[in-house]
Amino acid sequence: MSGHDGRSARKIDLTDVNxxxxxxxxxxxxxxxxxxxxxxxxxxxxxxxxxxxLVISAAGWTAFLDGTRFGRSGRS
Known part of the structure; x- marks a missing residue:
């Protein structure tokens, strides 16, 4: 399995997460x-x-939160 940029996607075990x-x-x-x-x-x-x-990087999550706080939709 590979991501949109061609790198391999890794499987993360979410069984016991909070x-x-x-x-x-x-x-x-x-x-x-x-x-x-x-x-x-x-x-x-x-x-x-x-x-x-959906699993994203911590930096991606922070960018998402900042965008929602400041009203950025991500659309052009």
């Missing part, structure tokens, strides 16, 4: 959960806890 939801979550089921795994951050749908998780 998933957490935002304290601002309203409980309506439209939430994501995150888990910090080394230098990576895993993100999953809180309704589909056995489903797939």
């Amino acid at each position: 998933w957490r939801k935002s304290t601002r979550s309203s409980g309506n089921g439209a939430c994501v959960e995150v888990a910090f795994v080394g230098n990576s951050v895993a993100v999953r749908d809180s309704k589909e806890t056995r489903g797939a998780a």
